[in-house]
Amino acid sequence: MSRANSASEERATRVPSLAAFTSYLASSGWVLEDSDDQTSMWRLGRDQHEEIRVVLPTTQRVRDYGDRVYDAIRTLSFVERRLPEEITGDINFGGADNVAVRLTPDAPAGEAPLLLAHSAISALKNFVVASAASLDYDSLVLPPRRPQRAEAYASQARVSTQPGSFVLSLALPLSDIYAEESDESTPTGQDALVEVPPQPFGRKVTNRMLATTRKAQQLAVEVGEGERPISSFGEFVPHAPNATELAALSSLGGPDHDVYQIRFAKSPLTGGTSESAVLRVTPGQQRILGEAADYLRTKQPRAGVTVTGLVVRLFREGGFGRGEAVIQGVSDDSGEARRYRVELGEPDYNEAVRAHADGLQVTATGDLDIRGTRRSLRRLTSFAIIPGLEDES
Known part of the structure; x- marks a missing residue:
């Protein structure tokens, strides 16, 4: 042949x-x-x-x-003004935008070190999940448990490679499985008619990714030139990137923060046409984005954090009313054993006293607030002794 x-x-x-x-x-x-x-x-x-x-x-x-x-x-x-592979993916998906990252490793065309490729692919996945999650959760630090829709949407995306130095191409479907489940009468598969609403979920994710990349790069340039402090990433303004998005943009260049280009190409199936956007992220900008992600995670409250452990200290003024407890335990946010302060109403405080006296484990869920080395759970949504452990003594 x-x-x-x-x-x-x-x-x-x-x-x-x-x-x-x-x-x-x-x-x-x-x-x-x-x-x-x-x-x-x-x-x-x-x-x-x-x-x-x-x-x-x-x-x-x-x-x-x-x-x-x-x-x-x-x-x-x-x-x-799109690549043939992007158009093919758009058609086969029944509608898909494309995000492509061009890496510049010191390797033959089409090849990349394993650590770089792994870092970039993981970062792309985290970027998609974080941007999808931000559509439902408006915060600079996302909760440890991502919204199920964001995780499910990321699982629909498809990654491939393209000719070039080393190009990772990500096809992002315009519709997600939640939209498909709401209209079971719509045929699926390659032969299905393309019926895309003006602003499907996938397009909102693409728009978010592009807007936050631009905003993150703008802030990184201003911080790098000394015009603004790193704390400017903590300002809640339109298109402000969250910590997970910042960490992803910092990791796309790999452990050594090699320069990369990121390109956004949108499907015309939502009506009209749109020019592709290409951004070049330098090593210095990537390092600043990583520092900004760390800054947000240490300075911004994190919602929905659960701590499990033992009550090691109790305090309240008088014999009744609210009080403070210190839990020595592990959070599902970091997995590290630390001490966390919680303020409890009288019923919960009495439970904490019983747990302390009997050596029972408790669980508490709330917003994690970090001030230096002091960690506190505020606005508790739950506090309880872990059931079943009382009978083990």
């Missing part, structure tokens, strides 16, 4: 079905201009690129179907 035929068959296995392709064209602003028994001709239904046409076969049974569709995708690539 010739190398040309091999490449043709390889492309044929990746190209979309004819139904998916024509659905994509109709949904992204193309109009069927002419058709006969062998081909269909499409033109863009806008004033731009009036002279450009896309020609498709009328059946997938033609021998060169893959090559002919690939040529059509290259035409779309010129019109949309």
Whole structure:
């Protein structure tokens, strides 16, 4: 078999079905201009690129179907200013934005050290989860337990590599499984009609990732030039990146903070077109972003932290009313054994006294506040003796 035929068959296995392709064209602003028994001709239904046409076969049974569709995708690539691989993923997904990271390792093209690749992929995953979570949780420090929708959405994303120094390409579906479950009558799969709302969940995630990357880089430049202090990352302003997003942007360049480029390309299926955005993040900026993430995690309260351990100290003025307890235990936020102060109402304080006297473990959930070496749980949502341990003595 010739190398040309091999490449043709390889492309044929990746190209979309004819139904998916024509659905994509109709949904992204193309109009069927002419058709006969062998081909269909499409033109863009806008004033731009009036002279450009896309020609498709009328059946997938033609021998060169893959090559002919690939040529059509290259035409779309010129019109949309996106890579052919991004358009193919967009069609096959039924709608997907793309985030690509170009790394610059000292290695042959297409290769990267394992530590760098692992760091970048982990950072991409954390970036998606953090941005998705921020849509439902408005805070500079996310809770230890991420919203289930954010984790589920990240599991839908697909990562691949592209030609270049070392390019990680992430396809982010416009719709998530929560939206799909709310409309079970909508067909799924490659041949499904593309019906995307103006602002689907996935587009909100992409917009968040782009906006916070721009804001984080802007602040990093200002901090690096001495115009603003690191505490400026703690200001709750529009598009302010949370600590997890900052840590992800800091880790995309790997342990050595190698320079990288991050590119955002949006699907036209939500209406209109959008130019791709490319940002270059330097080693110095990455280090500042990492410091900012650490700053937020040590200075900002963290909600929903649970501590489990023993009551080692009690204090209250008088024999009744509120009091303070100190729990020596482990939090689900850091996994480290430390002491945490909690303020308790009288019923909970009496339970803490009993736990202290009998050596029983307790659990407390609230907002973690760190002031130097002092850790406190405030605004408690629960406090209780762990059931079952009383009977073990």
